[in-house]
Amino acid sequence: MSKPVIATASLAGCFGCHMSFLDIDERILDLIELVEFDKSPIDDIKKFSRPVDIGLIEGGCCNAENVEVLRYFRKNCKILVSVGECAVMGGLPAMRNTISLKECLEEAYLNSPTVAPEDRLIPADEDIPILLDRVYPCHEIVKIDYFLPGCPPSADLIWEALTALIQGRPLRLEYELVKYD
């Protein structure tokens, strides 16, 4: 039997969840035995090359590109998992949701005391992904099958969830893994 295939992406996140994933340390050797990676920043594969079993999404959606990548993942992954607070709830980027987009941009690019007068300009370059009106959690855009909470979820939590999913067994989560205060 071929190994399950995994893909990952970081949308409007900080890559902290990916870093936390790498905190599995030497278990990465076990992981390579268990799975193969397809599209992911970890191996720098840019396009899906085959159907993927499990997609791990870090970050919510703050711009149109995030939405496109997320939908692309949904199309190509059998199971999609929101990993971490930003994917699950919008997280830190969603703090802008209580302020209008216009106000946010004006504050950042026009009115901020650190902007030199000659630089006062809201970026509108074609190559920059267009921002959304607010930051959306992933499950408001596509169907998400599982949610891993945490900022970031600890390496042990990600490891346990991933191996349970691969082996088709229930999660065994120690209280400490899901206790956040």
Added chain:
Amino acid sequence: MNYKRILQEYKKDRTRLIEILKELQSREGYISEKATLSVAEELGLSRAEVEGVISFYHFLQARPLGKYVVYLNNSITAQMAGREKVALAWEREVGCGFGQTSTDGLVTLLETSCIGMNDQEPAALINGLVFTSLNPEKVKKLVGWMREGRAVEDMVEETGDGANSHELVRAMVRNNIRKTGPVVFGDYSAGQAIFKALQTTPECIIDEVKKANLLGRGGAGFPTGLKWEFCRKEKGEQHFVICNADEGEPGTFKDRVILTERPEMVFEGMAIAGYAVGANRGILYLRHEYTYLRRYLEHILKKMREQGWLGQNIAGRGFDFDIEIKMGAGAYVCGEESALIESAEGKRGEPRDRPPFPVQKGYLNLPSTVNNVETLATATQIINRGAGWFRSMGTPVSAGTKLLSVSGDCQRPGIYEVEYGLTVKELLEMVGAEDTLAVQVGGPSGNCISEAGFGRKICFSDLPTGGSIIIFNRSRDLFSVVRNFLDFFIEESCGWCVPCRAGNVLLKKKFEKIASGLGTARDLREIEAWGKIIKSMSRCGLGQTSPNPVLTTLASFRGLYESRVSQEADFISEFDLNRAVAEACAITGRKFQEEQEHA
């Protein structure tokens, strides 16, 4: 303004903080930054602490308001009675929207949760006075008077029945007592019960109340005698009796009527409780919305002192007991006893962790018994008439009578004193309700039942209620009822527990998704699962019952929800990418072209 001089009167008493803030607000129309800083300095509190209290309470305002401040009630029965037209009339006549003040600074329009007038909606509080049964014509007249500068007291054209017409009340509120019963509205001669109680021992009083099987009338149904016994056994330099008159459950107004028509019975009950638990001080915690009753209640207390029913050496038996009135400032959660105590101490009304329970560490961390208005009135009658008499009414578990506040779709909304064990069907006939779709028993935090449950009995073992009964006929959209109740809990959550603060917002979003036809079977499952999490992970009764509007309608009217969710779709998104980028496109002048296939 010389704050120092005003504050001197309060003798740096931190427990009077809310009172202080209310006085400053009444003088200046709002609580200014300067006032806040003076209060903080005088009481030795931080600025944040004082601001925290101001921002917690609905009726404390840190921004300037108009000369007339209108709080229009937004409860579901107000909506059913034509609130929308009334609200539009206010906006049209005043010339500003809700949440705003007219440009001439004359009128501020604000919304508020249930003000205890469900049987005479739409109602509003204007500068603290109650105006009931509003319609667009009345609104026009009121605004006209405001422009003439008429005093709000002079806008009350006709006063209500009973003590509502007393010169110290002069409110247009009506009692609407439709059915009197033998306990609260039965034969009663003030002063006898306290004399009788003082002839015996505190233990005998507790024993009698236990024998009567009096269960708390606020809704939770804790045995009163047991509460008093626990409180009595606690050691403390002082004990307290607190009467919970923070009747905030939407649809409940029976405590308002008891306090209007039977205040002596309540105060006597407090004195009896004081004797039983060993307390010399009582506090009536009165919700802000009933401020119009305060002067009258103070007058009754004064009369009772003159009669020797309160004060020093009552009935010559060496027992001292007196009652002070403390006002709330607008917060539903303060109906929860530990939150009420925090509020009475002049703090934010956030519920405490329990244990310790209030009977152990209550007001000022001293043993306190907190009882509902109706419970205390009932206790007085138990002492007057005996436990045997009391137990001859109602059911074995739920003895006695219960005051029901009936509102919504029926011919005779108002107060009904009925024996426990009455079925919903019998009640519907009694109140003249026809073509009934649903009955909300116990307010938003209670149970919404369909016709299948109309044979159920109103009692502690079947359908418990603090008294709120709201009836909806078949012309009503149940989803708008649920929406109103969910908004209520979102507004009133104190914010301490995340499952309650954030969970109810998420629950509402999910509910709206289903209501708009974009839900799936999974959404229905999730709404149930989330409701359970909110219930089990919140520390007070507010959070523990806040998902009930959804959960109980889902149980009673599952078909209604199922008809709105898609049976085929696995997932439906409300998200529209073109709409979501529209704002950014407008700001940057760019055009959005969705990529057909990702690279």
